[in-house]
Amino acid sequence: xxxxxxxxxxxxxAPSSSLVDCxxxxxxEQKPVAPPARWGAAADGSPHRLAGITFFDGPPxxxxxxxxxxxxxAEKEWTGIWHFEPNPRGFWIACAYSGTSIVLSRRLPAEVxxxxxxxxxxxxxxxxxxxxxxxxx
Numbered sequence: 001x002x003x004x005x006x007x008x009x010x011x012x013x014a015p016s017s018s019l020v021d022c023x024x025x026x027x028x029e030q031k032p033v034a035p036p037a038r039w040g041a042a043a044d045g046s047p048h049r050l051a052g053i054t055f056f057d058g059p060p061x062x063x064x065x066x067x068x069x070x071x072x073x074a075e076k077e078w079t080g081i082w083h084f085e086p087n088p089r090g091f092w093i094a095c096a097y098s099g100t101s102i103v104l105s106r107r108l109p110a111e112v113x114x115x116x117x118x119x120x121x122x123x124x125x126x127x128x129x130x131x132x133x134x135x136x137x
Contacts, residue, residue, distance in 0.1 A: 019112050020136040022050050022095030028102055048097035050131055053117050055082050058089040060105045066091075068117075078121040078128050083114050093136075112136045 025047040032041045057064040068080035084091050091112070094105040108115075115136040119128035 018133075018135045018137065019109050020093055020106070020115070021134050022053060022093070022104065022131075024050050026050075026095075026097045026100070026102060026104065028097075028100050030100070046099065048100045048102075050095060051098040052096035053131065053134065054094045054096070055108075055115060056092040056094065056105075057087065058092065059107075060092055060094045060103070072116075073121070076121055077118055077132065079116050079118045081114065081116050084108070084112060086110075108136065 028048060030043055035041050054060070055066045056062070057066055066082060068082050070081035070083070072079040072081065090110075091108045092105055093108055093115070094103050096103050115134065117134050118132040120130045120132055121128050
């Protein structure tokens with residue numbers, strides 16, 4: 001089934017001193033293009049929560065995603081750290097949300113030199129979980 005997604009609104013995340021932050025949730029309108037015969041469709045109204053962050057060298061459409069170049073661990077937290085040198089193409093952030101293929105993206109302000117993304121982590125060897133905070137300065 002093909003689904004058409006339209007962004008209805010982005011709800012702002014809690015205020016922070018970071019120069020860039022992803023909205024914590026995203027409201028979207030979803031509807032099937034051609035529902036199968038004898039089937040109905042309805043949206044459940046659940047919010048789409050921030051699920052992932054990717055940084056890019058240039059616009060995200062060019063798919064030049066960047067891997068963190070440093071990391072830090074603390075009790076129940078893992079942080080990926082990206083450092084940015086001046087670049088005429090610019091650096092971009094993309095914010096992905098659970099339950100939708102809609103991704104919000106924007107160019108980072110030129111003054112951003114480093115971004116830290118902290119995730120919940122139950123153990124040092126365990127997978128990372130929910131995003132706790134984004135700090136771009």
